Amino acid sequence: MKLYKFELENFIAYLDKLKTDRTDTRHRVKFKGLLADHYTELLNDANDINLDYVIKDKDGNPIVENGKYTFKNDNERLSELNKLYNEEVVIDETEERKAMLLSVKESVINRGPTEFTGIEGDWYDRFCEIVEQIEYKDEQQ
Template sequence: MIIKNYEIGELQSFLFNLLLKGKESRMRTRFLKLLEKQLNQINLERQQLVAEYAEKDEHGEVLYKLETVDGNEIEFPIFSEDAEKEVQKQILTLLNEDFIIEETADKIDMLNTLQEIILNCDLEFTGKKATMYDRFCEIFEEMKHPEITQ
């Protein structure tokens, strides 16, 4: 199964909000743990990119500027113009990378259950949600089903 990194959060949110019980709920929870692990990795790599490209003080610490956003003061790292373009390019590359979930014997039951949940979802969607749901269906329809020998 192949999911783009930028799709993980939306898929996670979609699955999290489905009303499920029993085995379906357990398999969803296992799958959400896989997605959460990948999101944590993406966030770590994003932070590393920011730290790599941001302006630093004499001790090598990232410099920040305070800005007010919706009435809240938020710290933003400081970048030179070239560094900001490069870090944005690198983060975009990271978000467009594939997250591959191997369809191994230990995951096949979970993946098949999730495929069944997604493809037979009895909800109605419009607009952006309809487009996202269609993409989630594509992801699960593209799953391979090799014979798993044990």
């Protein structure tokens, strides 16, 4: 299963909206943990990129103007961040994850909100596309 790093935060938030029973809730929480690990890595990598470009004073402290950091080569920095956010995250479909992934697939498609407005509908469609990638030969749990 593949998704992009920029989708992680919204996918995690969507998973919080699902109404699941005990077993499916445990699967959802484990899956969220996998996504959260990738999201933490993304935030750390983005922070490292920003630190590489932040302008510092003579003492090595970042310069803040109008409550914001100032950056050198901002276009280059933004290009690096864009590449980072568009990297793929791969969740391997191992036998150990089978029950969890199939549960999450069913929950995302069938247990979320029944009505959406605006961008929420677009995100729901994308999350369905993501979990529809999960294909075990025998989808019986």
